[in-house]
Amino acid sequence: MKIICNPTSFGGKARKAWPKVVKALKDVGLDFEVEWTKGPGDAIRITKDSVKDHEVICAYGGDGTINEVLTGIGQTGFKTTLGILPAGRGNDNAFSVRQTGKLDDLVDMLVQQETRSIDCLEIDDGARYCLGVAGAGIDAAVAEMVLGKSSRLSYNFYLLKGFFTYRPQPIKIDIDDGRIILDLKSLSVLIGNGQRVGNKKMVAPNAVIDDGLIDISVLGNTRILETLITSLKLADGTYIEHPKVEVYRGKKVVITTTSKKIIPAHAMGETLGPLPHTFVCLPKVLKILRMSDTILKREGWDKANVFSANLES
Ligand SMILES: [Mg+2]
Known part of the structure; x- marks a missing residue:
């Protein structure tokens, strides 16, 4: 097993926490190789x-690091199978696949290697590639402004x-090669394979990560006040009830624009460059490590509707 570590994740807290992780891995006799990243990409x-x-x-870092390993x-x-050792601020990818939790649980996952x-x-x-949420519009614009600035305040x-x-x-959204075509003024388009992005914002609350489909939320032509109110409801996903x-x-x-302005896009907060972009759901193509049933049950994640198996039961 290889662990790819990003020392800058969580403003350097990932690097500080690393010795504790190494000790836990060595205590259970795990065989692993480590390599630290030196910069973006x-x-x-x-x-x-x-x-x-x-x-x-395994990716040891935040959502950006996981995104790169996945790519x-x-x-x-x-x-290759992906493992996540979440060490970022939001850990939204880890949440989407229910791999958050205590260090002991993560170590257990690495030992068991259930997939x-x-x-x-x-x-x-x-x-x-992206397992969580991508998008275009205001959230991507904010992500670009924040790039390289690590504090929560900024x-x-x-x-x-x-x-x-x-x-x-002005945005044009083509879903499934012409099945649905939307031509509208949009504040943001969010494409959810996973549920969360942007430090615990539940933007795709009903997304199921192995149903072969992506949840596409289209925020329309909102005024500034509406934008503010709606954005407050992003945290728990209730914004989708907004008219x-x-x-x-x-x-x-496929998302395109007729605007002369540059409309930025992102995948889990990592900039993708301006529109147009094409997003395709590849069904069940990515193998990931999974927590044991005992842990999933203890945390109540066996009932979370994030996996299709849980929907059926
Ligand atoms: Mg889905």
Whole structure:
């Protein structure tokens, strides 16, 4: 097993917490190799170099790190199993696959090496992959402003700035090659394979991570006050009840714009560059480590409707 670590995750807290993790892994006699990233994109490169020698690759870091390891796994044909050792601020990817929890639970997961298969978002024919949430619009604009600034204070500052500077833009959304075509002014389009993004914001509350479908939330032409009120409801997912929010399900989404302005897009807060972008749901293509049934039951995650198996029971 290989563990790819990002020392800068959570403003450097990941690096500080690492000795405790190493001790826990060594205490159970786990055999693993460690490599630290040196900058953005490095985890993709390390993953691609490592897939031939490792059946399991773990990402130790935040959502950006996990996104990069996943992209490396995707770009080499999804042969390797992904493990998550969440060490970021939001840990939204880990939440979406229910891999959060105590260090003991994570160690148990690495020892047992039980796996499950989940869907993965393929972006622009494999330029990037994402297991959580991608999007275009205000949230991507805020993510770009925040880039490289690690404090929570600056995030909230730029979020507020975004509310007053980013206005709904002309967007065209094509779901499943013409099955649904939307042509509207939109504040944001959120594409949910997983449920959460942006530090615990439940933007796709009904997303099921292995149903072969992506949940597409389209926020319409909101005024500034509406934008503020709606954004407050992002945290628990109740924003989808707002009359200017529509939710669709599909297998493929193409988002374009006729605006002369640059409309930014993101995958789990990592910038994808401006529109257009294509997002395709690859059903059950990604193998991930899973917590044992005992842990899932203890945490109540066996009843969470995030996996299709739980919907049936
Ligand atoms: Mg789904």
